[in-house]
Amino acid sequence: MTAFLEIENLSAAIKGTPDRLLRSVSLHVNSGEVCGLVGESGAGKSMIGKAVLGILPSAVEIVEGQVRLDGEDLLAMPQRERRRLIGATAALIPQDPLTALNPSRRIGPQITDRLVDILGWTKHDARTRAAELLDEVHIENPQRVLASYPHELSGGMRQRVLIASAFAANPKLVIADEPTTALDVTVQKQILRLIREMQERHGTAMLFVTHDLGVVSKICQRLVVLFAGMVVEKAGVSDFYANPAHAYSKALLSATPKFTEPFTSLTPVDQTVISAVSEQVEAADREWRHAH
Amino acid sequence: MRDGRGTIKRKAGLKLWLSGGWLAVVAVLTLFAGWISPHDPLTQDLFASRLPPFWAAGAEPGYLLGTDSLGRDVLSRIIYGGRVALTVAIIAGLATAIVGSVLGLIAGYYRGWADAVISRLVDIWMAFPPVLFAILLIAVLGTGLWSIVIAIIVIDWTRFCRVVRAETMNQSQMDYVASAVVAGHVRSAILWREIGPNVLPTIVALLSLEMGIAVIVEAILSFVNLSISTDAPTWGGMIAEGRISIHQAWWVLVCPLIVLFLTVLAFSQFGEGLKDRFDPVLR
Numbered sequence: 001m002t003a004f005l006e007i008e009n010l011s012a013a014i015k016g017t018p019d020r021l022l023r024s025v026s027l028h029v030n031s032g033e034v035c036g037l038v039g040e041s042g043a044g045k046s047m048i049g050k051a052v053l054g055i056l057p058s059a060v061e062i063v064e065g066q067v068r069l070d071g072e073d074l075l076a077m078p079q080r081e082r083r084r085l086i087g088a089t090a091a092l093i094p095q096d097p098l099t100a101l102n103p104s105r106r107i108g109p110q111i112t113d114r115l116v117d118i119l120g121w122t123k124h125d126a127r128t129r130a131a132e133l134l135d136e137v138h139i140e141n142p143q144r145v146l147a148s149y150p151h152e153l154s155g156g157m158r159q160r161v162l163i164a165s166a167f168a169a170n171p172k173l174v175i176a177d178e179p180t181t182a183l184d185v186t187v188q189k190q191i192l193r194l195i196r197e198m199q200e201r202h203g204t205a206m207l208f209v210t211h212d213l214g215v216v217s218k219i220c221q222r223l224v225v226l227f228a229g230m231v232v233e234k235a236g237v238s239d240f241y242a243n244p245a246h247a248y249s250k251a252l253l254s255a256t257p258k259f260t261e262p263f264t265s266l267t268p269v270d271q272t273v274i275s276a277v278s279e280q281v282e283a284a285d286r287e288w289r290h291a292h
Numbered sequence: 293m294r295d296g297r298g299t300i301k302r303k304a305g306l307k308l309w310l311s312g313g314w315l316a317v318v319a320v321l322t323l324f325a326g327w328i329s330p331h332d333p334l335t336q337d338l339f340a341s342r343l344p345p346f347w348a349a350g351a352e353p354g355y356l357l358g359t360d361s362l363g364r365d366v367l368s369r370i371i372y373g374g375r376v377a378l379t380v381a382i383i384a385g386l387a388t389a390i391v392g393s394v395l396g397l398i399a400g401y402y403r404g405w406a407d408a409v410i411s412r413l414v415d416i417w418m419a420f421p422p423v424l425f426a427i428l429l430i431a432v433l434g435t436g437l438w439s440i441v442i443a444i445i446v447i448d449w450t451r452f453c454r455v456v457r458a459e460t461m462n463q464s465q466m467d468y469v470a471s472a473v474v475a476g477h478v479r480s481a482i483l484w485r486e487i488g489p490n491v492l493p494t495i496v497a498l499l500s501l502e503m504g505i506a507v508i509v510e511a512i513l514s515f516v517n518l519s520i521s522t523d524a525p526t527w528g529g530m531i532a533e534g535r536i537s538i539h540q541a542w543w544v545l546v547c548p549l550i551v552l553f554l555t556v557l558a559f560s561q562f563g564e565g566l567k568d569r570f571d572p573v574l575r
């Protein structure tokens with residue numbers, strides 16, 4: 001198996017400040033594999049995905065590291081070329097289906113634009129493909145949905161549209177940024193199953209960003225645990241759940257509520273563990289500062 | 293919730309219909325002024341000077357809103373004056389909207405040095421008092437329709453630029469823009485195709501407001517006799533003339549004033565109504 005996405009030593013910081021938001025992150029996603037990226041909110045999970053796709057907020061800059069997509073170093077490329085390469089090979093399933101579709105445009109062109117503009121399909125082919133895709137994500141009456149505006153669809157429907165749109169150009173890599181967080185619990189399960197189904201059918205590499213360890217166990221083969229922008233553990237999913245290596249991972253796992261004991265199992269991550277990892281982070285920072 | 297939405301919608305609808313109705317009436321009257329106006333607006337009849345409007349004692353049939361001191365029909369003059377007002381409103385309003393919005397979109401989306409230059413320019417521009425600026429411009433350009441249009445563009449593009457820039461920045465943060473970036477579209481395509489349509493409702497609402505302002509500016513300039521050629525009737529010019537004979541013939545002042553007031557009000561209410569109608573949250 002070859003790594004399709006490789007991130008090496010990636011550090012990012014707010015422009016003009018020395019404090020890093022991502023601390024020398026290294027990880028890889030193999031072709032056809034789903035890799036989970038977990039951590040608490042603010043750990044920098046989404047930021048890694050955004051750094052890969054080139055949509056970091058303008059206040060954040062990458063200070064060091066490499067992002068290789070199919071062996072090509074993205075950060076060394078001119079911007080225009082990088083955008084084209086990402087547009088042709090990678091896609092995003094965004095977090096919030098309510099804002100990720102343009103409210104004043106119909107669904108159809110929002111899916112077909114990329115096929116026509118970036119991949120040079122004819123309008124007719126793109127339209128046919130879009131209808132097929134909506135059918136693939138189990139939307140009934142695709143033609144009607146293609147002619148609809150986003151506000152005419154429910155949240156679950158919109159997320160289905162976004163998934164269809166992400167897989168439209170047969171991407172080699174899909175980054176799913178908490179794709180189920182904004183949805184109802186009942187819809188979450190269907191969407192998760194759908195993402196998995198699409199990923200298997202298309203053989204796509206996927207970086208699955210989430211804070212939900214339960215979701216990771218259902219969809220991922222490997223996972224990466226993040227704390228304060230630093231990778232604390234990388235493991236196969238079955239190994240991780242059986243025997244987490246890092247103390248923080250252990251604490252995170254035991255903080256997952258169990259529905260069999262709803263009241264006693266609801267424990268926060270242990271404070272001593274937090275301070276131990278924080279020290280680790282500080283040590284890494286000192287070392288990094290020393291090297292630069 | 294449903295009731296709340298219902299009332300908002302009904303109110304917006306009423307606003308829209310009333311203001312739109314008035315504007316339509318003014319537009320039709322001025323467009324077909326040649327057929328509709330009862331008299332020639334320039335013909336003087338000194339034997340029929342200062343006739344009162346139809347409801348007052350001593351009114352002559354045929355002179356609905358009375359006549360001025362030179363015996364010219366007030367209603368006909370208001371209709372022909374509306375022609376100038378509406379022409380200025382439409383041409384100057386649209387041109388101002390285009391200039392200001394394009395600059396605002398560019399500043400709000402590309403940021404960087406383009407934004408720095410445009411925003412500083414707006415700040416400096418807004419330091420000038422607008423009416424004095426307008427009079428100065430007309431003094432330089434000379435009177436005439438095009439001078440007024442140019443003066444309004446030069447004074448008021450900042451109004452659009454500021455608001456459109458803010459709204460563009462707002463829209464640029466949305467996830468759908470990030471999705472378009474990931475899809476590999478070039479920046480200009482994202483600006484015009486993705487962001488543009490979402491800023492359009494704001495522009496339309498401002499445009500309607502701007503048309504009202506253009507009517508006022510034209511009235512101010514014609515009041516001080518700096519509008520189009522001096523013999524053509526204008527609302528501002530009628531108000532200036534009516535001011536002299538206010539004690540003998542108040543209607544010469546009051547009638548164009550009321551029409552001016554209603555028209556400006558209608559423009560601003562029409563804009564508000566449109567904005568409510570287009571707002572995706574209220575829709």
